[in-house]
Structure formats: C-alpha cells, structure tokens
Amino acid sequence: MKRSIAVARLWLEVNSFSPVPTALADFEAKEWLIGPETLPLFAGTPTELGAVEAFSRENPAWDVQVLRCAAADPGGPMEEALFERFLADLERGLSGRRWDAVYLSLHGALITQARTTPDIDILKLVRCIVGAIPIGASFDMHGNIGPEMASLVDVFAGYKTLPHLDMDVVAAKVLKLTVQAVEGRIKPVGAVARPRCILHSFNMRTSDGPMKELEEFAAARTVHPILDITPYGGFPYADSPFTGASVMVCADGDADAARRVAEEVAAEIKRLSPQFAVERPGARAGLEQARSVTGGPVAVLESGDNTYSGGIADTTGLFQALLVFDPQEPAVFAYFHDPELAERAHATGVGKVIECKLGGRVAPEYGVPVAVRAEIVRLTEGTFKNSGPMQRGVEAQMGRSVLLRVGQIEIVVTSKRLPVNDLGYFEQLGVDPRQVKYLCVKTKNHFRAAFAPLCASIVEVDTPGPAGIDLSKMPYRHANKADLV
Numbered sequence: 001m002k003r004s005i006a007v008a009r010l011w012l013e014v015n016s017f018s019p020v021p022t023a024l025a026d027f028e029a030k031e032w033l034i035g036p037e038t039l040p041l042f043a044g045t046p047t048e049l050g051a052v053e054a055f056s057r058e059n060p061a062w063d064v065q066v067l068r069c070a071a072a073d074p075g076g077p078m079e080e081a082l083f084e085r086f087l088a089d090l091e092r093g094l095s096g097r098r099w100d101a102v103y104l105s106l107h108g109a110l111i112t113q114a115r116t117t118p119d120i121d122i123l124k125l126v127r128c129i130v131g132a133i134p135i136g137a138s139f140d141m142h143g144n145i146g147p148e149m150a151s152l153v154d155v156f157a158g159y160k161t162l163p164h165l166d167m168d169v170v171a172a173k174v175l176k177l178t179v180q181a182v183e184g185r186i187k188p189v190g191a192v193a194r195p196r197c198i199l200h201s202f203n204m205r206t207s208d209g210p211m212k213e214l215e216e217f218a219a220a221r222t223v224h225p226i227l228d229i230t231p232y233g234g235f236p237y238a239d240s241p242f243t244g245a246s247v248m249v250c251a252d253g254d255a256d257a258a259r260r261v262a263e264e265v266a267a268e269i270k271r272l273s274p275q276f277a278v279e280r281p282g283a284r285a286g287l288e289q290a291r292s293v294t295g296g297p298v299a300v301l302e303s304g305d306n307t308y309s310g311g312i313a314d315t316t317g318l319f320q321a322l323l324v325f326d327p328q329e330p331a332v333f334a335y336f337h338d339p340e341l342a343e344r345a346h347a348t349g350v351g352k353v354i355e356c357k358l359g360g361r362v363a364p365e366y367g368v369p370v371a372v373r374a375e376i377v378r379l380t381e382g383t384f385k386n387s388g389p390m391q392r393g394v395e396a397q398m399g400r401s402v403l404l405r406v407g408q409i410e411i412v413v414t415s416k417r418l419p420v421n422d423l424g425y426f427e428q429l430g431v432d433p434r435q436v437k438y439l440c441v442k443t444k445n446h447f448r449a450a451f452a453p454l455c456a457s458i459v460e461v462d463t464p465g466p467a468g469i470d471l472s473k474m475p476y477r478h479a480n481k482a483d484l485v
C-alpha cells in the first residue's frame with residue numbers, strides 16, 4: 001500500500017510595526033493554492049514546492065497530497081480571520097484519514113493581528129490532529145524560533161544561504177529525513193537554543209562576514225548523530241517573545257548531543273553578534289554626506305520605509321529633512337503612496353499649482369504630514385515594462401501617478417505601492433535619474449541591481465519608520481529589548 005504525506009505551507013515574513021495588514025489579495029498575488037494542480041506550477045523551481053514536486057515524481061510509493069499552500073511578500077500582520085481560514089483549511093485537509101507523515105513549509109517570522117507565535121499554533125494543530133507520526137518542517141533563515149518548536153516537530157531545518165538560494169535543498173533534506181523517520185531508519189530528536197540577541201539583517205549575507213562564519217561553524221559540527229544544524233538570524237521587525245537569533249539542531253536518537261551542539265552554536269552566535277550591529281547617519285547628516293560627493297547622482301536610501309521590509313511609502317523623515325536642506329541641485333524623492341492625491345492632481349492638470357499634504361497619511365507616528373505648494377509637472381497612468389536586470393520585460397504598475405515639484409525637488413506620488421527597482425519607474429515620469437544630484441528613494445537592497453551602476457555613491461540614512469534602523473526606537477511589545485545588539 002502507498003504511504004501518504006500531507007504538505008501544507010504558510011510563508012510570510014511580518015513587520016509588526018506596519019499599520020497595513022496582509023490580506024487575501026496579497027496572498028492571491030503570490031501564492032494561494034490547494035490540491036493537485038499546485039505542484040506542476042513549481043516543477044523545476046528552487047522553492048520548497050519545487051522540492052515537493054521532485055519528491056512526488058521520484059517516489060511513486062508515496063501519495064503526496066497538497067493541502068493549503070500560501071505565501072505573500074513581506075508585509076504587516078496577517079489578517080486574523082484569514083489566518084483562521086488557513087487553519088480551517090489545514091484541519092479539513094488533515095482530518096478523516098490516516099497519514100504516514102506531514103511536511104510543512106513555514107517562515108518562522110509570521111505574526112497575525114492577534115497572535116505573536118502563529119507558527120507554533122500551526123504546529124500544535126497539526127500535532128493534535130495527526131498524533132505521533134513524523135512531522136517535518138522547514139523555515140526561513142529570518143525565522144524567530146521558539147524553543148517549543150523542538151518538541152512539536154520531528155525533523156526540521158532552515159535556509160543556510162542569503163540570498164535564499166537553497167529553499168529547495170532544505171525542503172528536500174527535510175522530506176528525506178522525514179521519510180527515513182517513517183521507515184524507522186532514524187529517530188529524530190531536536191533542540192532549540194536562543195543566544196538572546198536581536199540581530200540586524202544588513203550583515204546576514206552568507207557570502208562573507210559573520211553569518212558565513214556561523215554557517216561554517218555549524219556545518220563542521222553536522223556529523224553523526226547530528227542530522228542538521230541551522231543557525232537562524234531572525235527578523236527584528238517581527239515582534240514576538242522569540243524575536244532574535246536562534247539555532248535548531250536535529251539529531252538521530254541523541255537528545256543530549258542535540259542540546260549540547262545547540263548551546264555551542266548559540267554561544268558562537270552571541271560571540272559574533274557585535275558584528276551584526278549597524279549604524280547609519282540621520283537624514284540631514286546623510287544629505288550633507290551626499291552633497292560632499294563630487295558628481296552624481298548620489299542615492300540617499302530611506303530603508304526604514306522600504307516596502308519590501310514592511311514599509312508603507314508614507315513616512316516623512318527623509319522628505320522633511322530634504323525640504324529643510326533645500327538642495328541647490330536637482331533632487332528626486334520617490335515616493336509617497338497616496339491614491340487620493342494622485343487623483344486630485346489628475347483632476348487639476350499639468351502646469352497648475354496644488355496645495356497638499358505629503359506623507360503621514362497612514363502612520364503619522366512615523367512623521368506628521370508635510371504641507372507643500374507644488375507644481376504639477378507630469379501625470380501618468382503608471383504602467384511600464386521593467387528594463388531590468390530584475391524582472392526584465394515584466395510589466396510593472398504604480399497606478400495613476402503624478403510628479404510634483406517644489407523648488408529643486410521633484411516628488412513622485414503613486415496610487416499603488418511599487419518598489420523602485422527599475423529605471424522604467426522614473427523614465428515613464430519623464431525623469432532621467434542620471435541628471436539628478438540627490439536620488440532619494442525608500443528602498444534597501446533590490447534598488448541596487450539597476451541603480452548602483454549609475455550612482456556616484458549610495459548613502460543609507462536612518463529615519464523613523466516600520467523598518468527603522470535604530471531598533472531601540474521600535475515600539476516592541478513582546479520582544480525583550482535587553483536582547484538588542
């Protein structure tokens with residue numbers, strides 16, 4: 001008789017400090033799937049579901065059933081009702097039949113509107129329904145891992161690369177070990193240790209630096225009876241009792257060894273933790289630094305409101321400073337998300353002057369709205385084709401948009417939140433970023449692929465926002481601020 005494995009997934013990195021919840025539409029835009037049509041969509045992709053697809057092809061003795069699979073880009077807390085719907089889908093899928101194993105693809109930094117550790121709630125529910133069969137789970141390197149997970153899951157592992165290029169490798173390993181557990185060839189036991197430090201992700205790349213050292217330290221200790229060691233950097237903006245770095249160890253039959261190695265790796269994380277600390281200048285100091293650079297453009301990046309880190313294109317820290325700085329050379333500010341203002345500008349017309357308030361619309365706690373009298377320079381419908389390198393040829397939509405001007409500053413206001421990753425963004429507004437001295441953008445990393453080659457320099461500034469750099473200023477309610485590095 002065939003053996004059966006249930007597969008489910010909920011993958012979302014949450015910024016607790018974003019006032020905009022993550023809703024069904026956000027999942028539908030990326031992944032909200034169920035049933036047998038799911039796996040073919042991921043065939044050959046370096047993703048967890050790509051690994052499941054390969055597993056089901058290569059293991060005909062296994063009946064692979066895909067239950068609810070959901071993933072969205074990083075954002076604010078998941079809507080509570082939607083999370084409950086996910087749990088209901090999971091329960092319905094698991095109930096009423098006997099399973100040999102379960103594989104779950106989780107993130108580890110999920111937060112919902114009412115829960116700080118929903119990943120643990122998912123694991124508890126699954127354990128409660130399926131009983132004592134092997135459960136395997138994989139996590140993102142940015143997961144904030146609670147010790148309880150070790151007792152709820154049999155086999156677990158997380159990504160060991162940043163950028164995350166090993167999602168499929170990690171999932172395949174978890175599937176393989178889970179099958180071995182079903183077959184009685186291994187007796188997986190686990191341990192989680194937490195070094196009590198909340199780390200920034202700036203220095204978490206694994207090509208060089210402290211995270212590379214940690215991965216090598218862990219890999220050197222992954223010898224029998226240790227099956228897997230994953231150091232987790234954690235995600236500082238997901239506010240939970242377990243915010244911060246951790247290590248998960250999975251061992252074959254030797255719980256003491258798992259615990260001992262977990263403590264050893266945790267101590268190494270603690271030792272290296274100062275190397276993850278970052279400091280950036282404030283907005284004014286950053287703009288002065290940009291002025292001192294010969295030539296241009298100089299990109300001034302406001303990562304505290306980067307939409308890929310849970311930002312909302314609404315904070316005013318950098319913009320307010322730019323107004324006061326009063327640049328004597330051309331500057332562009334991208335961008336504010338304000339559909340109403342964009343609509344009003346379209347109704348007013350090019351060449352007219354408009355009195356308006358910029359930013360501070362959704363989250364005035366990160367900076368109150370800034371009143372300006374601005375000239376309407378250009379109006380667009382906001383659709384363009386990415387010129388690359390990221391997503392070359394793919395259509396991008398920023399919605400009805402307007403380019404405003406105050407003195408030397410041109411300001412982009414859009415109807416949709418679209419990260420500034422492509423030159424097409426500015427070109428369709430009639431702006432040539434090469435002719436600008438100060439290229440002020442709410443972004444962090446992805447911007448660099450297209451823009452770094454044409455910038456004379458890039459300055460990152462620290463301003464208040466959902467993804468602010470100074471973590472001591474973040475309004476934590478659950479994490480232990482004493483763990484900040």
Ligand SMILES: [Zn+2]
Nearest residue numbers: 140141142164
């Ligand atoms: Zn991650």
